[in-house]
Amino acid sequence: MFKKILIANRGEIALRIARTCRDLGIKTVAVFSDLDLKAPYVHFCDEAYSLQGKTSLDTYLRSDKIIDICKKSGAEAVHPGYGFLAENADFARNIVDNGISFVGPPPEAIELMGNKTAARKRMIKAGVPVVPGTETAIRSKKAASKIAESVGYPILVKAAAGGGGKGMRLVDKADDLDFSIEAAQREAGAAFGNSDVYIEKFLEKPRHIEFQILADTKGNIIHLGERECSIQRRHQKVIEESPSVLLDRELRSQMGEAAIKAAEACGYQNAGTIEFLVDKNRKYYFLEMNTRLQVEHPVTEMVTGLDIVKDQLLIASGQEMTLNKSVECFWGHAIECRIYAENPDNNFAPSPGIIHHIAPPSGPGIREDSGVTAGNEISLYYDPMISKLIAWAPTRNEAIERMVRALGEYELQGIHSTIPFLIKVLQHKRFIKGDFTTNFIAEEESLFRMNEKRGRVAALAAAIYFEQEKNKKKFQSNAENTSSNWKLSKRKKVLDRR
Amino acid sequence: MKIFSSIRDKVWKFDQIEQNGTQFLYEKNDQIHYEFKSLGNNRFVFILNGHSHLVHIIKENSIYHIHLDGDYFAVRVENEQTRELRALVEHATQSSGERIVCAPIPGLITKIKVNEGDKIQHSEGLVILEAMKMENEIKSESGGIIKKILVKEGMPVDKDQELIVIG
Numbered sequence: 001m002f003k004k005i006l007i008a009n010r011g012e013i014a015l016r017i018a019r020t021c022r023d024l025g026i027k028t029v030a031v032f033s034d035l036d037l038k039a040p041y042v043h044f045c046d047e048a049y050s051l052q053g054k055t056s057l058d059t060y061l062r063s064d065k066i067i068d069i070c071k072k073s074g075a076e077a078v079h080p081g082y083g084f085l086a087e088n089a090d091f092a093r094n095i096v097d098n099g100i101s102f103v104g105p106p107p108e109a110i111e112l113m114g115n116k117t118a119a120r121k122r123m124i125k126a127g128v129p130v131v132p133g134t135e136t137a138i139r140s141k142k143a144a145s146k147i148a149e150s151v152g153y154p155i156l157v158k159a160a161a162g163g164g165g166k167g168m169r170l171v172d173k174a175d176d177l178d179f180s181i182e183a184a185q186r187e188a189g190a191a192f193g194n195s196d197v198y199i200e201k202f203l204e205k206p207r208h209i210e211f212q213i214l215a216d217t218k219g220n221i222i223h224l225g226e227r228e229c230s231i232q233r234r235h236q237k238v239i240e241e242s243p244s245v246l247l248d249r250e251l252r253s254q255m256g257e258a259a260i261k262a263a264e265a266c267g268y269q270n271a272g273t274i275e276f277l278v279d280k281n282r283k284y285y286f287l288e289m290n291t292r293l294q295v296e297h298p299v300t301e302m303v304t305g306l307d308i309v310k311d312q313l314l315i316a317s318g319q320e321m322t323l324n325k326s327v328e329c330f331w332g333h334a335i336e337c338r339i340y341a342e343n344p345d346n347n348f349a350p351s352p353g354i355i356h357h358i359a360p361p362s363g364p365g366i367r368e369d370s371g372v373t374a375g376n377e378i379s380l381y382y383d384p385m386i387s388k389l390i391a392w393a394p395t396r397n398e399a400i401e402r403m404v405r406a407l408g409e410y411e412l413q414g415i416h417s418t419i420p421f422l423i424k425v426l427q428h429k430r431f432i433k434g435d436f437t438t439n440f441i442a443e444e445e446s447l448f449r450m451n452e453k454r455g456r457v458a459a460l461a462a463a464i465y466f467e468q469e470k471n472k473k474k475f476q477s478n479a480e481n482t483s484s485n486w487k488l489s490k491r492k493k494v495l496d497r498r
Numbered sequence: 499m500k501i502f503s504s505i506r507d508k509v510w511k512f513d514q515i516e517q518n519g520t521q522f523l524y525e526k527n528d529q530i531h532y533e534f535k536s537l538g539n540n541r542f543v544f545i546l547n548g549h550s551h552l553v554h555i556i557k558e559n560s561i562y563h564i565h566l567d568g569d570y571f572a573v574r575v576e577n578e579q580t581r582e583l584r585a586l587v588e589h590a591t592q593s594s595g596e597r598i599v600c601a602p603i604p605g606l607i608t609k610i611k612v613n614e615g616d617k618i619q620h621s622e623g624l625v626i627l628e629a630m631k632m633e634n635e636i637k638s639e640s641g642g643i644i645k646k647i648l649v650k651e652g653m654p655v656d657k658d659q660e661l662i663v664i665g
Contacts, residue, residue, distance in 0.1 A: 166632075183626075183633050186608070186633065187632070187633055190628075234632075345570065345572065346602065346603075347602075349602055349603040349629075350603050350604070350605070350629045350630045350632075352604060356539075356540075357539050357540070357541075357554075380604060380605060380606075380629050380630055382630070383630065384630045404568075407568045408567050408568035409568075410568065411541075411552075411554065411565070412565070413539070413540060413554055413556065413565070416570070419568055419570075420568060420569045420570045423568045423569065450505060450506060450508065450571075451569060452508065454566060454567060454569050454571075455505050455508065455571055456510060457544070457546060457549075457551060457566060458503075458505065458553075458564040458566050458569075458571040458573055459503035459504075459505060459510040459571075459573055460503070460510070460512070460523075460525075460530065460532070460546065461534070461542070461544050461551075461553045461555060461564055461566065462503050462555065462562040462564055462573035462575045463501045463503045463510075463512050463523070463575055464523065464532065464534050464544075465534075465542075465555050465557075465562060465575075466501060466562070466575040467501065467514055467521060467523070468534070469557075471521070
């Protein structure tokens with residue numbers, strides 16, 4: 001096993017990785033931008049080095065700086081986390097070329113799966129079903145509109161190098177195509193350093209179900225079951241769970257086999273995720289493969305008892321995985337909520353600011369993977385996700401109850417968060433029934449309605465506070481008058497003496 | 499004294515009555531029984547008719563940001579005078595004919611889609627504001643003529659900063 005690794009990431013995931021390293025007795029090296037000096041992961045790690053700069057482009061996306069720090073610190077391996085350089089094949093190659101281990105797949109697998117169009121071709125060849133769309137990146141507006149017409153609107157414009165919903169636009173009609181392509185290209189360029197986009201038919205109201213796989217260096221590939229991530233907003237996952245209410249034993253084993261086939265087809269090693277869309281006829285299509293640790297990996301950990309980061313490190317150091325066969329039977333049910341610094345009352349506007357007070361929940365079945373603490377500033381420079389709350393229970397209904405309880409306990413001051421919105425989703429009868437698709441948030445206006453019973457309590461609390469403040473002021477101004485009366489009498493005495 | 503608490507369009511009216519030097523709160527004709535104690539750090543214990551809550555209250559001008567049982571409310575609290583005054587001010591700004599488009603969120607202006615003098619329609623795109631790696635299009639809430647553009651492409655802006663004047 002490695003003695004020391006560098007974590008080329010920030011926030012909750014850097015801390016998450018560092019915790020497993022500490023469990024395994026591996027020393028950790030943190031890297032940080034000017035704005036992250038005070039982040040918990042920086043002081044948790046054994047060593048920390050500055051990346052000198054503020055923007056992602058100047059810091060977490062600079063492979064040269066990261067490799068220099070590897071050499072300086074003597075780190076034997078790099079864990080890239082998710083986002084930033086995690087799915088950058090050049091970075092992975094650079095790391096390996098410098099004699100450092102990369103905790104992730106071989107660069108060729110990242111390259112293939114990172115190029116969404118090449119991946120689609122390979123999957124067709126391997127017999128894994130894919131969504132209809134373009135085979136290459138868009139080169140001209142004319143070509144784009146021709147392809148869009150042929151697969152039929154609505155379509156999705158997606159970043160060829162992308163993932164995680166960045167650089168993705170839904171287009172309903174031909175009029176919006178040009179603008180959407182431009183916007184997606186700009187976003188893709190900023191997020192991934194590659195502005196190529198392609199077109200895919202938009203499957204209406206699908207469910208998003210993905211399979212976690214693990215592949216060792218000796219050709220063994222297993223899957224750890226599925227995660228359902230259908231609760232999304234603007235293609236960003238909001239709530240994830242495992243297992244999915246949609247899958248039965250048969251569909252699970254079919255999709256699991258397809259996931260293993262997909263990983264085999266690209267010569268995969270380490271942890272990866274095969275994302276599928278499932279339509280209303282329970283037909284599944286390969287969407288993409290994420291060649292990294294996923295944000296939502298904790299739900300799989302909770303129902304399998306595994307530590308996926310530990311398995312990543314075992315695989316990267318050439319050792320055997322914890323398990324040698326796929327998991328088809330789960331221990332209870334787990335749900336994850338992503339907590340974003342956004343204001344759901346104002347169209348999810350980003351809510352930057354300083355966290356004055358934070359008290360996360362605890363209690364039975366609750367795990368929090370957080371990246372912030374009191375005194376930290378949420379800046380506009382990075383992703384607005386501040387924490388992930390995970391609830392485990394023997395059954396789905398109990399897991400929902402626990403999550404609602406825990407979210408209600410969560411204290412956070414200084415910034416807005418999506419906690420109130422998450423509670424509304426979890427308490428919605430369609431969510432409880434498991435009757436939802438990726439369209440759920442967009443079509444349920446009730447999620448934005450005020451809870452009037454709680455609203456009245458808030459209205460009263462504000463009124464009482466208002467009244468108390470007023471009384472305090474009255475008292476203060478009385479006190480001031482008294483003291484100035486003293487001054488007046490003193491002044492009078494002085495004058496009298498003259 | 500009357501106290502008006504409003505959240506979005508919903509208004510609650512309370513009466514504050516002083517009896518023998520003690521303040522009592524009424525809603526319609528019912529006295530409200532409560533305990534309300536500060537824990538410091540903007541945190542309060544609030545027990546209302548036997549139901550207990552932990553409440554966070556942060557005041558920003560006449561808006562009280564309230565976090566309660568995992569929910570959040572922006573409550574405007576006013577007495578009769580401040581309520582009347584605000585109605586007058588709002589009426590005056592509405593009739594002047596000029597409207598100022600402000601940044602709803604802090605971010606970076608990546609594109610300005612209109613020029614001074616342009617005639618625009620309702621919900622036409624004005625500027626692209628990038629925040630946390632997402633592009634947000636700011637649209638006009640009314641038709642009119644672009645009188646003045648107060649920002650430039652590449653400029654960072656704060657929340658509520660004035661961007662464009664529409665006449």
